Amino acid sequence: MWREYFSLTKKIFTAIQHNGIEYGCTLDAVSRTSPFIEEEWKLGNFPELILLVDNFGNLHAPCSVARAFLHEKNFMNIKLVIHDQEGILREVNTSELVPFGPNVEELFSRKKSNL
Numbered sequence: 001m002w003r004e005y006f007s008l009t010k011k012i013f014t015a016i017q018h019n020g021i022e023y024g025c026t027l028d029a030v031s032r033t034s035p036f037i038e039e040e041w042k043l044g045n046f047p048e049l050i051l052l053v054d055n056f057g058n059l060h061a062p063c064s065v066a067r068a069f070l071h072e073k074n075f076m077n078i079k080l081v082i083h084d085q086e087g088i089l090r091e092v093n094t095s096e097l098v099p100f101g102p103n104v105e106e107l108f109s110r111k112k113s114n115l
Contacts, residue, residue, distance in 0.1 A: 010048075011040065030066030037075065047078045050094070059083050061097060071098040074105065 015032040029052060037047055052060045059082045062070065070078065076095040084090050 011045065013037075028063050028066050030062045031069060034069055034073075038073065041075070047075065049079045049081070051081055058087075059089065061092070067094075067097045070094045071101045072104045 013033045013036045015029040017029050018027040018032070020026045030050065040047065050062065052062060054060060059080075061067070061080060061082050070076070071094070076093065078094045080092050080094065080097075082090055082092060
């Protein structure tokens with residue numbers, strides 16, 4: 001289930017993770033909101049903040065699938081607020097989630113003859 005909320009000037013999209021019996025079939029919240037993130041991006045409404053909260057109130061970084069999506073679609077300057085290992089709140093950018101990731105635009109823009 002996802003919800004769209006409107007404030008005076010911003011939209012807020014929410015989603016919950018859907019657990020699968022096999023973990024690989026689990027749909028994380030970022031992946032579930034990805035169509036809305038991409039659509040808003042096309043309209044010039046750039047995402048500003050991602051919050052992922054577990055059932056205990058702890059804020060987490062996105063899972064690997066969501067990190068890959070954010071990196072590969074070049075959503076690299078979205079803020080996240082997370083709890084670090086000491087339980088202290090930290091603000092990070094999505095670019096920090098995949099610090100040594102490949103330049104995806106460069107990889108996909110190569111001509112087939114160069115591969």
